[in-house]
Amino acid sequence: MKDKLTFIGVIGGGEVSSQVAGLAEEVGREIARQGAVLVCGGLGGVMEAACKGASDEGGLTIGILPGDNRRAANPHVKIPIVTGMGNARNVAVVKSSQAIIAIDGSHGTLSEIGHALQNRIPVIGLNTWSLSIDGRADDGIIPANSPKDAVNKAIELINNRE
Amino acid sequence: MKDKLTFIGVIGGGEVSSQVAGLAEEVGREIARQGAVLVCGGLGGVMEAACKGASDEGGLTIGILPGDNRRAANPHVKIPIVTGMGNARNVAVVKSSQAIIAIDGSHGTLSEIGHALQNRIPVIGLNTWSLSIDGRADDGIIPANSPKDAVNKAIELINNRE
Amino acid sequence: MKDKLTFIGVIGGGEVSSQVAGLAEEVGREIARQGAVLVCGGLGGVMEAACKGASDEGGLTIGILPGDNRRAANPHVKIPIVTGMGNARNVAVVKSSQAIIAIDGSHGTLSEIGHALQNRIPVIGLNTWSLSIDGRADDGIIPANSPKDAVNKAIELINNRE
Amino acid sequence: MKDKLTFIGVIGGGEVSSQVAGLAEEVGREIARQGAVLVCGGLGGVMEAACKGASDEGGLTIGILPGDNRRAANPHVKIPIVTGMGNARNVAVVKSSQAIIAIDGSHGTLSEIGHALQNRIPVIGLNTWSLSIDGRADDGIIPANSPKDAVNKAIELINNRE
Numbered sequence: 001m002k003d004k005l006t007f008i009g010v011i012g013g014g015e016v017s018s019q020v021a022g023l024a025e026e027v028g029r030e031i032a033r034q035g036a037v038l039v040c041g042g043l044g045g046v047m048e049a050a051c052k053g054a055s056d057e058g059g060l061t062i063g064i065l066p067g068d069n070r071r072a073a074n075p076h077v078k079i080p081i082v083t084g085m086g087n088a089r090n091v092a093v094v095k096s097s098q099a100i101i102a103i104d105g106s107h108g109t110l111s112e113i114g115h116a117l118q119n120r121i122p123v124i125g126l127n128t129w130s131l132s133i134d135g136r137a138d139d140g141i142i143p144a145n146s147p148k149d150a151v152n153k154a155i156e157l158i159n160n161r162e
Numbered sequence: 163m164k165d166k167l168t169f170i171g172v173i174g175g176g177e178v179s180s181q182v183a184g185l186a187e188e189v190g191r192e193i194a195r196q197g198a199v200l201v202c203g204g205l206g207g208v209m210e211a212a213c214k215g216a217s218d219e220g221g222l223t224i225g226i227l228p229g230d231n232r233r234a235a236n237p238h239v240k241i242p243i244v245t246g247m248g249n250a251r252n253v254a255v256v257k258s259s260q261a262i263i264a265i266d267g268s269h270g271t272l273s274e275i276g277h278a279l280q281n282r283i284p285v286i287g288l289n290t291w292s293l294s295i296d297g298r299a300d301d302g303i304i305p306a307n308s309p310k311d312a313v314n315k316a317i318e319l320i321n322n323r324e
Numbered sequence: 325m326k327d328k329l330t331f332i333g334v335i336g337g338g339e340v341s342s343q344v345a346g347l348a349e350e351v352g353r354e355i356a357r358q359g360a361v362l363v364c365g366g367l368g369g370v371m372e373a374a375c376k377g378a379s380d381e382g383g384l385t386i387g388i389l390p391g392d393n394r395r396a397a398n399p400h401v402k403i404p405i406v407t408g409m410g411n412a413r414n415v416a417v418v419k420s421s422q423a424i425i426a427i428d429g430s431h432g433t434l435s436e437i438g439h440a441l442q443n444r445i446p447v448i449g450l451n452t453w454s455l456s457i458d459g460r461a462d463d464g465i466i467p468a469n470s471p472k473d474a475v476n477k478a479i480e481l482i483n484n485r486e
Numbered sequence: 487m488k489d490k491l492t493f494i495g496v497i498g499g500g501e502v503s504s505q506v507a508g509l510a511e512e513v514g515r516e517i518a519r520q521g522a523v524l525v526c527g528g529l530g531g532v533m534e535a536a537c538k539g540a541s542d543e544g545g546l547t548i549g550i551l552p553g554d555n556r557r558a559a560n561p562h563v564k565i566p567i568v569t570g571m572g573n574a575r576n577v578a579v580v581k582s583s584q585a586i587i588a589i590d591g592s593h594g595t596l597s598e599i600g601h602a603l604q605n606r607i608p609v610i611g612l613n614t615w616s617l618s619i620d621g622r623a624d625d626g627i628i629p630a631n632s633p634k635d636a637v638n639k640a641i642e643l644i645n646n647r648e
Contacts, residue, residue, distance in 0.1 A: 005240065037241070062241065068257060068281070068410065078167065079199070079224065081243055082257040084281075084410035085250070086392065087601055088574040092254070095230060095244040105619060107626065111600025115573055117593035119230070119246075130618045133591060138615075140593065230572065246572035248554065249439055250412040267457060269441035269464065276435025277411055292456045295429060300453075302431065329564065361565070386565065392581060392605070402491065403523070403548065405567055406581040408605075409574070416578070419554060419568040443554070443570075 006036040009097025012046025013106035020104040024049035026147035032059025042073045051076035099154035102128040122157040168198040171259025174208025175268035182266045186211035188309035194221025204235045213238035261316035264290040284319040330360040333421025336370025337430035344428045348373035350471035356383025375400035423478035426452040446481040492522040495583025498532025499592035506590045510535035512633035518545025528559045537562035585640035588614040608643040
């Protein structure tokens, strides 16, 4: 297939402040503007705001759901993937993405960052976790200073890798 | 989202005769002609033939992959979902589909039929498994006599349920 | 570890007749008498009866649970494995067993038989599914005529393979 | 069952320094001395050292494996659980444990810490990750100053919760 799509994951808490939701929505918009497909966990908070942004710009949105019911997807998910696998679906969210943008974040987001870094999938962070071990900072998460910067970095990293 | 998509799963062996591949390709074509999205396990055999048929008609194809590598998808998969979960991905193939068309079939296909019937997702069969227990035939699998008949039955069952 | 344990899976419906429960309990007893460990899905019906039988004979019982709560295990499970993965846990039940005894059976049991045969794990059947495709009987399930016969066959198949 | 077992998870990198392996082995010994069952991912590094310690003290060890092959378990695993689910098995390691001891740590360990904290399973840390978000430290990981202290804290937390 000549016209290969690009898949960018957006991860973050299921319940977030309106400021964080605003960041996520703008990330979703920018992903769609650049012609990439948005992958997420399909529920609320960061996931819903990002899907809304992408959807408003005519982008394609994939929601990989933890439960058995496709109706649990937020209304901006175009393609629900129904796993019934609970938190294990986080692994599929991560692996289905060629780069990940982490926004703010809960402990579920932390698990996804761990899975991504373990699988050498780039993680770009906006207001998200800082990690250190034994006093050494982990430089796994690439900082971004705006939604547009985050998406630019994600696409650049994907293109360099291909 | 007003324009909800319809998702039809196609399951069957990863290595099949050309006659079975022909059936699968025609099922894929008909799914696309009727405007539905094709869901499958993303690999070869029935999965590849069905994706080729759907893709040739301009349809959307989703391949839910067992491994860690998106390049393992057959070339007609538009949206690869990368799970890294091995055979457990069969559950996501089934649950992401609103009806399933089973063609011919291996033991992996049998596992998917079991998961579908357990979750009350309709299964339409073309040249596939017959099941009985204690001498009683199980009527879980709905027989179809052609690819077009199979897709018609799938869509009718989905519409009746919604 | 010199003293390697032998693991036998018992699969079957979560709600069964007292006659079927009697068969399952006797299978569990025989597994324990022969010094093997019983693996199952940890819930009711065939699983509970088999665990009761094994436990009464002092055997070890493992229940691989679909949900998030270890208290959902039947009271005769000594080692609950908590997956939170729903039906995908069926795959772990199968792969953790060196041979499987299928008793009676629901559609969930059918999915487990499919996963086992796909992974070349022997399946011994007691009053369970019969499978055929295109008029040909599938000889994947090895018939047994009693609980003791089923366990003997399971252990013989495991020993021959090692 | 009156004699309920206690399950403590030990997580950490698959390749570690001899100093870290020493800590893990002592954690395993202490778990066994206190009569608890050790749960881990079944492979090398921290997992193997902890299993060796527990096994040397006569304790029971469970290894929840990512692959399809039970022989991939380290030699001190008494009960291999074979999932074939890759990184998704991390979720089962976490949920099968009533408390987790994290030692040193790789990005896989980080994913397990995230899954544990999301599921309100206590995490005790020995030389492991420090987490902060927006400059605020996350207090999810309970620090321990020795293997014995870590196991004591795990058991106390489990007993308080029951």
